[in-house]
Amino acid sequence: AQTVTQSQPEMSVQEAETVTLSCTYDTSENNYYLFWYKQPPSRQMILVIRQEAYKQQNATENRFSVNFQKAAKSFSLKISDSQLGDTAMYFCAFLKLGGSNYKLTFGKGTLLTVNP
Amino acid sequence: DAGVTQSPTHLIKTRGQQVTLRCSPKSGHDTVSWYQQALGQGPQFIFQYYEEEERQRGNFPDRFSGHQFPNYSSELNVNALLLGDSALYLCASSLGQGIYEQYFGPGTRLTVT
Numbered sequence: 001a002q003t004v005t006q007s008q009p010e011m012s013v014q015e016a017e018t019v020t021l022s023c024t025y026d027t028s029e030n031n032y033y034l035f036w037y038k039q040p041p042s043r044q045m046i047l048v049i050r051q052e053a054y055k056q057q058n059a060t061e062n063r064f065s066v067n068f069q070k071a072a073k074s075f076s077l078k079i080s081d082s083q084l085g086d087t088a089m090y091f092c093a094f095l096k097l098g099g100s101n102y103k104l105t106f107g108k109g110t111l112l113t114v115n116p
Numbered sequence: 117d118a119g120v121t122q123s124p125t126h127l128i129k130t131r132g133q134q135v136t137l138r139c140s141p142k143s144g145h146d147t148v149s150w151y152q153q154a155l156g157q158g159p160q161f162i163f164q165y166y167e168e169e170e171r172q173r174g175n176f177p178d179r180f181s182g183h184q185f186p187n188y189s190s191e192l193n194v195n196a197l198l199l200g201d202s203a204l205y206l207c208a209s210s211l212g213q214g215i216y217e218q219y220f221g222p223g224t225r226l227t228v229t
Contacts, residue, residue, distance in 0.1 A: 004158075033216050045159070045206060045220035091158050095216060100174050103149070104208075105217060109199030 002027045002094050007106035013082045014115050020067075021077045023092030031097040032079050034068065034075045037102070047071040048090070051075065082114045118143050120209050120221035121172030128227045129197050137192040137224045147171075149218060150182060153204040165190050166212050193206040194226075200229045 001024045001040055013019035014035050025034070036048040051059045059066050061082045092107040120154035121140045141148050144175050148165045161174035165184035179195045180207035188209075194201055205227050 008184060035217075037220075042222065043225075044222045045208075046219060047219065076198065093158075097216075100163050100172060102166075103161035103174060104148075104151075104159070105161070108158050110155075 002029070002105045004031075004092050004094050004105055004107035006090075006092055006110050008110045009014060010111045010113070012113040012115055013079075014085075015082055015084060017082055018078060018080045019082055019112065021079075021090050021092075021112065022094045023077070023107060025073050025075065025092070025094050027073070027094065027096070029096050033095040033097065034066075035093040035095070036064070036066070036075075036077045037093060037106075038086075038088045039091065039109070040085075043057070047089070049077070060074045084114050086112060086116060087114045088112060117189065120207055120219055121165030122205075122207050122224050123229075124219040124224060125222070126225045127225075128229060130229055131139055131199060132198055133197050134193065134195045134198060136227070137194075137205050138189065139192070139209075139221060140189045141207075141221050143145045145209035145211055145214045145219070146188050147210045148184060148188065149210070150190070151206040151210045152176070152191045153223070155203070158220055171194060192224070199228050200225060 032053045034051045038046045040106045049061045067076045089109045093104045129169045149164040150162040153159040163173040168184045181193045204223045206223045207221045210218045
């Protein structure tokens with residue numbers, strides 16, 4: 001079974017600064033996807049970014065980028081130029097590819113607060 | 117482009133009762149997954165429906181059941197409610213053939229008293 005660990009329950013950052021959220025995972029699989037989801041107080045879970053395990057290049061989406069270290073099983077999220085609207089719970093999630101598995105496995109989340 | 121919708125938004129039930137939650141997938145999606153998110157925790161997978169059948173199930177008791185209709189919408193039913201069933205229930209939709217990205221609805225907050 002796969003596990004996802006987010007070791008930072010809470011983090012804070014000043015507006016316009018950069019923050020990095022950590023995620024590690026445990027799996028014996030070789031083919032999988034990793035995701036970061038954002039859940040603001042409105043509760044809607046929003047996909048931020050995804051990374052295919054077979055790709056060595058780190059994914060980037062505007063101010064959001066990841067540092068994917070497959071051997072270390074690490075998948076951190078960097079948010080640049082933080083904005084007040086980035087305040088939310090952030091969840092790291094793992095999806096094994098192939099076979100009959102279709103479920104996302106989530107970490108416990110990191111609460112990020114962006115301060116003005 | 118309509119996103120994933122869920123109803124109701126909030127629900128209060130008494131122990132032992134039964135509840136039905138509803139989900140309409142994002143336009144063009146044919147697969148629906150249900151997750152339970154307890155307070156302060158990440159979502160836990162309940163089950164997934166594709167082509168009107170349960171395709172995969174997580175570690176939840178048989179009190180949790182579901183259904184998918186021909187229009188791809190879905191229902192989650194929970195029988196004999198327990199206090200521990202109080203949680204946010206999230207529905208996510210995806211494409212059966214390209215299931216790597218799941219899009220979530222706003223959730224239904226269930227409180228069992």
